[in-house]
Amino acid sequence: MTDGTPAQFFDGLTAGRHEVRVALSDDRQALQIAGDSLPEPLRWPLADLRALSDTSDASRLTLTRHMHTDDEAPRDPARLVIHDPELIAWLHRTRPGLFRRDLHKGTLPKLAKWAAGSVAAVLLMLFVILPAMADTLARIIPIEREVAFGQSVTRQMERFLGGKRVGALVCDNPEGKAALNKMLTRLTDSREMNYEISLQVFDHRMVNAFAAPGGQVVILRGLLDKARSAEEVAGVLAHELAHVENRDATRNTLRAAGSAGLLTMVLGDFTGGAAVAIIGEQVLSASYTREAEATADEFALTMLENANVDASGFARFFEELEKMEGKSAGLPGYLSTHPVTRERAARAEAFAAGQSGTRPILTPEEWKALKAICD
Known part of the structure; x- marks a missing residue:
């Protein structure tokens, strides 16, 4: 040397x-x-x-x-x-210090302050700014754009739930589809809807149903498996239709999409995997406000009344879920998204007690076909 x-x-x-x-x-x-x-x-x-x-x-x-x-x-x-x-x-x-990193005195506290500021800014975006923007956009977005957005969300949900391709989880047994369409027609015939409803069943064991923007509604097979009558499913469907009509689903999904976009930028995930996971989780575990839930309940009960469908099935379904709460690891869905309260069940029971002239929404054969829609 x-x-x-x-x-x-x-x-x-x-x-x-x-x-x-x-x-x-x-x-x-x-x-x-x-x-x-x-x-x-x-x-x-x-x-x-x-x-x-x-x-x-x-x-x-x-x-x-x-x-x-x-x-x-x-x-x-x-x-x-x-x-x-x-x-x-x-x-x-x-030279043991050859690869040592040198920083000016006071740099670490400064970096910590910057990091804390960045975290605060992200939290402000997630919990204040994005919700406000979502509420505004939900009011002004054209329906055709909302429908396209909802279709995209539904495709992402299918991917999130394990579908390898678009349509892989869609249950298409003809007799089951006919029964499902009959139920939807019966519920909506007496009411002018803002959206043309697209109703599907996904082949997934989770006990859940969800509404996506623009009239997209999905029932998961697990909910059909747990329901004991077609009227129970009709009550859940009417409740989800309420979230669609009131644009609750649009506000919630816009908020999730904004959060997903922000977090993927922060995390550096440009493949979209994190976005799908965030949106999927948010849609399945959507927590609407008490006011939105109460409004959806009233909408559902009125829809059932106008269609001459017994509302006691709506209350009975929630009671059954309440009994199963904590007993099954495979039951995350509807309990977390629509918390069951005795007041809600009692309100549906009281409403049903005042009904008259109701008739089954499906025949026994049609109900059997609906439960077998994924076979």
């Missing part, structure tokens, strides 16, 4: 590369850097040497040096690239 070993030197100010020779100084306290293109030899004290880990490997070592600058990392802009294995090994062996 005393005769010098070839290296490349970059001054950090120009793009030029200087072919130099590097040697250990006579006092063994510094590297001497000399070259024909350098104005004068340079002396880099060993104590100041720092290696750039992202441009260094077994065959090359890129060095800079610690020095006072205004940057967060106080380092000389110049770079010295060494290829000599013996010198590289010697530096690794004798």
Whole structure:
């Protein structure tokens, strides 16, 4: 090393590369850097040497040096690239602080303050700004745009629930579909709807149903499995139709989509996987306000009354779910999205007690076909 070993030197100010020779100084306290293109030899004290880990490997070592600058990392802009294995090994062996990161005094508290500010800004966006924007957009978005958005959300939900392709989870038994359409027609015939309802059943064991923007409603097979009568399913369907008509689903999904977009930017997920997961989880576990739930209940009961459907099935379904709460790990859905209260069930029971002239919404054969729609 005393005769010098070839290296490349970059001054950090120009793009030029200087072919130099590097040697250990006579006092063994510094590297001497000399070259024909350098104005004068340079002396880099060993104590100041720092290696750039992202441009260094077994065959090359890129060095800079610690020095006072205004940057967060106080380092000389110049770079010295060494290829000599013996010198590289010697530096690794004798300079334990070679890869140390240098920061100005007070930098860590400053970074902590910036991080706290960034977290606060993200939380403000998630819980204040995005909800306000979602409420505004839900009121002004054209219906055709809302329908397209809802169809996209429904496709994402199918992917979230395990569908490998669009339509993979859709249950399409003809007799079951006919019974489902009959139920929807019976409920909506007496009311002018803002949307053309698209109603599907997904083949998934979760006990749940959800509304997406623009008239998209999905029932999961698990809910059909747990229901004991077609009137129970009709009550749930009427409740979800209320969320569609009141644009609750649109507000909630716009908020989820905004949150997903913000978090994917923060997390650096540009494949969209995180967005699908966030939107999917939010749609399945949507927590509407007490006011929205009460309004949806009233809408559902009125719809059942106008269709001459016994509303006691609506109350009975929630009572059954309440009994099953905590007994089954496979029952996350409807209890978390639409919390059951005795008041809600009692209100539906009282409403049903005042009904007269009701008739079954499906025949026994049609109910059997609906329960087998995924077969």
